[in-house]
Amino acid sequence: MSKRLASIAPVALDDTDRALLAALAQDARQPVSELARVVGLSAPSTAERVRRLEAQGVIERFTVQIDPRALGFTLQAIVRVKPLPGQLHLVEEVIRRIPEFVECDKVTGDDCFICRLYLHSIEQLDEILSKVTERAETSTAIVKSTPVARRLPPLG
Amino acid sequence: MSKRLASIAPVALDDTDRALLAALAQDARQPVSELARVVGLSAPSTAERVRRLEAQGVIERFTVQIDPRALGFTLQAIVRVKPLPGQLHLVEEVIRRIPEFVECDKVTGDDCFICRLYLHSIEQLDEILSKVTERAETSTAIVKSTPVARRLPPLG
DNA sequence: GATGAAATCCCTGTAAT
DNA sequence: ATTACAGGGATTTCATC
Numbered sequence: 001m002s003k004r005l006a007s008i009a010p011v012a013l014d015d016t017d018r019a020l021l022a023a024l025a026q027d028a029r030q031p032v033s034e035l036a037r038v039v040g041l042s043a044p045s046t047a048e049r050v051r052r053l054e055a056q057g058v059i060e061r062f063t064v065q066i067d068p069r070a071l072g073f074t075l076q077a078i079v080r081v082k083p084l085p086g087q088l089h090l091v092e093e094v095i096r097r098i099p100e101f102v103e104c105d106k107v108t109g110d111d112c113f114i115c116r117l118y119l120h121s122i123e124q125l126d127e128i129l130s131k132v133t134e135r136a137e138t139s140t141a142i143v144k145s146t147p148v149a150r151r152l153p154p155l156g
Numbered sequence: 157m158s159k160r161l162a163s164i165a166p167v168a169l170d171d172t173d174r175a176l177l178a179a180l181a182q183d184a185r186q187p188v189s190e191l192a193r194v195v196g197l198s199a200p201s202t203a204e205r206v207r208r209l210e211a212q213g214v215i216e217r218f219t220v221q222i223d224p225r226a227l228g229f230t231l232q233a234i235v236r237v238k239p240l241p242g243q244l245h246l247v248e249e250v251i252r253r254i255p256e257f258v259e260c261d262k263v264t265g266d267d268c269f270i271c272r273l274y275l276h277s278i279e280q281l282d283e284i285l286s287k288v289t290e291r292a293e294t295s296t297a298i299v300k301s302t303p304v305a306r307r308l309p310p311l312g
Numbered sequence: 313g314a315t316g317a318a319a320t321c322c323c324t325g326t327a328a329t
Numbered sequence: 330a331t332t333a334c335a336g337g338g339a340t341t342t343c344a345t346c
Contacts, residue, residue, distance in 0.1 A: 011227060103307070109296075
């Protein structure tokens with residue numbers, strides 16, 4: 001089943017949509033009745049809006065945000081990965097298979113991949129990167145703090 | 157305003173917790189009754205588990221995942237930012253204030269910040285980075301694809 | 313054509329086993 | 330942890346603007 005392509009024209013949001021998305025970003029499990037109260041609409045209209053935003057593809061999904069530290073992932077690293085000649089696809093596959101790589105983007109420029117890693121310890125960093133370093137050069141940065149945690153893009 | 161520290165000992169999850177988190181990651185708005193069916197427990201027990209995971213800090217929040225492309229953000233960039241001497245705090249503040257920076261980590265190493273930007277066009281990249289380049293050196297990579305979209309860390 | 317209102321149905325939370 | 334029960338929320342239909 002192919003994902004729906006984003007329409008050529010971006011979806012235009014009104015103030016109500018923006019308030020709705022902000023409220024859902026804060027707590028996606030709150031009841032429609034509560035959302036309705038927040039945005040100042042009736043419950044059916046509010047439910048209809050949410051459905052429309054899903055159908056338009058603005059809402060990809062409702063999900064849960066996990067705190068990795070609570071699970072013992074005390075360390076976070078951002079690794080730039082530059083595959084050796086001919087190893088690009090294999091490297092991508094290796095990254096995809098290692099669950100500690102929680103995010104990976106393929107980018108322009110010298111470093112082909114930029115990835116985020118969750119780790120239990122500094123020793124584990126070596127352990128995991130060793131599966132990649134045979135096939136790529138890596139450059140690692142340890143996360144010290146997160147001035148901006150993943151947030152919504154501007155909705156205006 | 158200090159956030160709760162992760163407990164010294166990481167939270168131990170059992171198979172039911174793992175199934176629950178996976179189901180919630182897929183659709184955080186599904187009713188407890190449905191979750192109960194999925195994990196093979198009664199509804200009250202399931203609701204209790206969800207509450208416990210929240211109280212333990214494993215679940216940070218329930219949120220909504222927006223597709224930036226549906227809103228016209230056709231471009232995504234990852235920018236490394238190295239503030240000039242004495243400009244570190246100001247640079248951090250500038251980044252925090254620009255909503256197109258949807259994510260920013262402070263890291264070890266030569267580049268102080270690694271940020272993710274959502275953009276409507278390549279022209280907007282210049283426009284936004286110009287607010288930073290007076291106070292920092294930047295290095296920009298355009299995202300071509302995302303082999304691993306933000307996923308849950310290993311729960312085992 | 314979309315919003316608000318009412319009725320039915322289902323879900324959630326509580327208490328007791 | 331489950332079952333039963335009481336209360337509240339969600340969805341559908343209908344009427345309205």
